[in-house]
Amino acid sequence: MDLLTQLSKTSTKPFEKIVRVFITIAAFAAIFISVAIVFTLSTEAINFFQDPEVTLKEYFTATRWTPTFQNPVYGVIPLISSTLYIAFIACLISFPFGLFSAIYLSEFASRRTRKVIKPVLEVLAGVPTVVFGYFALNWITPNIVQRFIPGTEVFNAISAGIAVGIMIIPTIASISDDALNAVPNSLRFGSMALGATKRITSLKIMFPAALSGIIASFILGFSRAIGETMIVTIAGGQYPELNLDPRSAMYTITSSIVNVSLGDTPHGTTAYNALFALGITLFVMTFILNIFSDYIARKYRKEYE
Amino acid sequence: MEEENITSVNEKLTSFDGDKVFSAKDVSVSYGDFVAIKNVNMDITKNKITAFIGPSGCGKSTLIRTFNRMNDLILGAKVNGTITYQGVDLYDKIVDPVQVRRRIGMVFQKPNPFPKTIKENITYGLKVNNMTDNIDDRVEKALTQAALWDEVKDDLDKNALELSGGQQQRLCIARTIAVEPDTILMDEPCSALDPVATKKIEDLMQELVKEFSILIVTHNMQQASRSSDYCAFFTTKTSDDGKRRTGELVEFNETSVMFTTPDKELTEQYISGRFG
Numbered sequence: 095m096d097l098l099t100q101l102s103k104t105s106t107k108p109f110e111k112i113v114r115v116f117i118t119i120a121a122f123a124a125i126f127i128s129v130a131i132v133f134t135l136s137t138e139a140i141n142f143f144q145d146p147e148v149t150l151k152e153y154f155t156a157t158r159w160t161p162t163f164q165n166p167v168y169g170v171i172p173l174i175s176s177t178l179y180i181a182f183i184a185c186l187i188s189f190p191f192g193l194f195s196a197i198y199l200s201e202f203a204s205r206r207t208r209k210v211i212k213p214v215l216e217v218l219a220g221v222p223t224v225v226f227g228y229f230a231l232n233w234i235t236p237n238i239v240q241r242f243i244p245g246t247e248v249f250n251a252i253s254a255g256i257a258v259g260i261m262i263i264p265t266i267a268s269i270s271d272d273a274l275n276a277v278p279n280s281l282r283f284g285s286m287a288l289g290a291t292k293r294i295t296s297l298k299i300m301f302p303a304a305l306s307g308i309i310a311s312f313i314l315g316f317s318r319a320i321g322e323t324m325i326v327t328i329a330g331g332q333y334p335e336l337n338l339d340p341r342s343a344m345y346t347i348t349s350s351i352v353n354v355s356l357g358d359t360p361h362g363t364t365a366y367n368a369l370f371a372l373g374i375t376l377f378v379m380t381f382i383l384n385i386f387s388d389y390i391a392r393k394y395r396k397e398y399e
Numbered sequence: 400m401e402e403e404n405i406t407s408v409n410e411k412l413t414s415f416d417g418d419k420v421f422s423a424k425d426v427s428v429s430y431g432d433f434v435a436i437k438n439v440n441m442d443i444t445k446n447k448i449t450a451f452i453g454p455s456g457c458g459k460s461t462l463i464r465t466f467n468r469m470n471d472l473i474l475g476a477k478v479n480g481t482i483t484y485q486g487v488d489l490y491d492k493i494v495d496p497v498q499v500r501r502r503i504g505m506v507f508q509k510p511n512p513f514p515k516t517i518k519e520n521i522t523y524g525l526k527v528n529n530m531t532d533n534i535d536d537r538v539e540k541a542l543t544q545a546a547l548w549d550e551v552k553d554d555l556d557k558n559a560l561e562l563s564g565g566q567q568q569r570l571c572i573a574r575t576i577a578v579e580p581d582t583i584l585m586d587e588p589c590s591a592l593d594p595v596a597t598k599k600i601e602d603l604m605q606e607l608v609k610e611f612s613i614l615i616v617t618h619n620m621q622q623a624s625r626s627s628d629y630c631a632f633f634t635t636k637t638s639d640d641g642k643r644r645t646g647e648l649v650e651f652n653e654t655s656v657m658f659t660t661p662d663k664e665l666t667e668q669y670i671s672g673r674f675g
Contacts, residue, residue: 205474280511284571286472288524288578289501298523303514 135377138370145364153371157336159350161365162357168368170375172336176251176344177376180326181319183255183340184262188315191259192266193308199267200274201296219264227328230257235329239341249331249343257325262315269314273307274300306394313387317380323348347376418445420582420612421466426480428461428470435461436646439480441631448604448613450623450654453633453669458646459616460508462633463584465489466614467503468496484582501528504575508587510567512559512574517542517551520559520570524578537577545573546603565596572603576611583607585615589622601626620670623654630654632666 143150148168156169195215199208234253240246277300285295301308331343332353351372359365419442427437436458443449443466451459461470468489470476482489489499512520521538525531538555542548547569551562559570568588575583585604589597597619604613604626617623623630631651635644650657650666661667 278511280507280509281513283469283472283505283507284511284513285523285527286497287467287469287500287505287507288527288574289497290524290527291497294527299513 132374132377135370135374138367139374142364142367142371145367147364148368159334159345161354161368162359166365168364168371170347170372172334173345173347173350173372174375174379175336175338176330176333177320177346177348177379179338179340179344180251180255180258180330180346181316181322183252184258184319184322185312185316187256187259188262188266188319189312192263192311192315193270195263195267196270196274196308197296197301199271201292201300215264215267218260219268221261223261223322223324224328226257226261227325230254230325230329243341246341247331247343249329249333251330251340251342251344254326254330254344255340257329258319258322261322261325262318265318266311266315269311270304270308273304273311276307277303306391309394310387310391313383313390317383317387320383321348321376321380323352327352347372351376419443420445420485421614422483423465424481424483426462426465426478426482428458428465429477429479430473430475433643434645436633439648441648441651443612443614444629445612446608446610447628448608448615448626449629449631450627451614451616451631451633452618452620452623453646453649454635455618456644456646457633457635459631459633460586461646463586463614463616464505466582466584467500467505469500469505471496501578502580503582503584504578504580505584505586506568506571506575506588509591510564510571512562512567512570514558514560516556517559517562517570518555521574521577524574528578530578541573541577542570544576544607545569546599546606547573563596565592565599568592568596568600569603572600572607576607580611582612582614585613587616587618590618597622620672624658627654630657632657632661632663632669634665634669 142148143153147166153168153170155171156167157171158167158169159173160167195211199211203211230253231248234256235246235248235250239250239252239256243252246252274296281299281303282295285299286292290298326344326346327349330346330349332345332349333343334345334350337344351369354365354369421441421443423439423441423443426439428435439462451463453459461476464470464473465478465482466484466489470478478490484499484503487494513523515523518538521541522534525534525537530537539548539552542551547566550566551557551570559567562570568591572583572588589600592600601622604615607613608628615623615627629651630653632649633646634649635646637644650661650663652662656662657666658670661670
């Protein structure tokens with residue numbers, strides 16, 4: 095075989111091409127699907143707002159969400175407030191627990207302890223949310239919330255919030271742990287060599303240095319809490335009016351979507367189209383949070399070395 | 400051969416003058432099964448610069464970390480033998496490594512300023528050590544001693560990571576001396592720096608040694624011969640089966656002697672560049 099033949103394009107060329115096309119399609123599929131989702135949500139949501147029964151003003155100002163009632167009212171305020179309320183309770187639980195377990199794991203735990211705790215956290219992350227939902231309804235509510243907070247209803251925001259919080263602890267712990275581990279060891283040693291204790295080193299050096307990742311984990315956790323569906327549907331109740339008492343039922347955006355889609359709402363009706371309006375509302379909320387999280391992570395990212 | 404080494408080193412030690420700040424007896428350090436350095440015996444003299452030289456992997460960095468118990472932070476590291484600091488056994492059960500490190504500062508191979516302002520880099524150690532009286536004076540004094548004050552006095556609130564490598568290393572020296580230790584351990588402090596910055600650190604060491612005892616690990620033979628008063632030469636010895644390499648002390652001597660008429664053949668070979 096002469097040199098030119100050896101150097102020329104070989105027979106494997108077509109195969110290379112097929113593989114290349116295939117992986118490119120796979121990569122762009124995610125973008126295509128996202129665009130398709132936004133498109134579907136928007137067109138259906140536009141149908142909803144063009145309906146003579148609803149107005150944008152009503153959607154954003156009315157304080158009831160009763161699409162299947164005789165005189166339907168489409169006010170998103172109680173849904174947004176319930177969603178944020180339960181997410182807020184979830185944050186009260188998950189931020190401290192998630193962050194402290196991350197600090198413990200990365201700064202204090204021995205290698206052996208770490209080997210036990212890390213997988214357990216991952217198991218916690220793998221528990222189906224429907225299990226958390228029934229756990230909240232059948233265990234947290236009677237054994238904790240109703241015992242210590244009198245006047246709590248069977249369906250209430252507190253247990254739903256606690257369960258959502260427990261669900262997102264692994265997310266926060268794992269991302270914060272990664273952020274702390276990404277801080278160069280030389281900073282830890284530098285601090286310890288000045289006679290700082292482990293506690294001071296982790297609080298004053300490691301925590302600030304990992305802050306961008308930690309904040310990003312908080313925002314991601316918050317955004318997961320907002321999007322969480324099963325737990326709030328099972329344990330949070332369906333109270334369709336504005337309510338700020340965490341002892342009683344609330345009605346999150348996600349659980350109202352579930353309820354309308356489970357019911358006998360016929361395709362094409364106003365109540366049916368309302369789903370998409372809620373869908374896009376939720377989408378915008380989490381989208382803004384994710385962008386914000388990304389921005390924070392970039393802004394506070396410290397460059398080392 | 401080994402036994403012989405130790406005895407001759409010990410004989411040498413008795414001839415040293417001045418106060419001893421550290422005294423190491425039969426010190427070995429291992430990581431799990433791997434023995435990094437063994438049977439080190441040496442006395443470190445107060446207010447002098449003692450340099451550790453030797454080829455890579457001879458355990459000199461491992462050894463220097465035993466003097467302020469930094470090895471405690473490294474998983475699996477175990478120290479055997481005794482190291483006394485001004486007569487106190489550093490590895491006694493009641494000794495708190497945090498208190499040890501407050502008196503025995505350390506400067507690392509790569510400059511590692513905290514991602515904070517220049518001033519905060521100094522005040523951090525001061526706060527940790529409850530030295531918060533006259534804090535501005537202390538900051539100025541430390542930076543002046545580290546020969547950095549004139550370069551940064553107008554930018555104290557600038558992020559320390561914006562400084563050049565040499566400035567960062569002097570900042571690390573400043574934050575170390577700010578907490579008023581009596582000994583400074585330096586683990587190849589100039590290995591990441593250019594010759595100009597290296598010269599500045601060497602000059603600085605000559606100033607600092609009036610007040611502090613200094614131990615320095617260096618790869619740079621010229622640096623050891625230029626700046627140190629005493630010099631310890633380590634090398635690695637391969638085990639009989641050829642599988643393990645363990646560091647050991649070959650010769651400990653006054654630098655002027657070591658670089659002119661060393662006691663050991665091996666030292667002479669290393670210093671003249673015939674191996675290592």
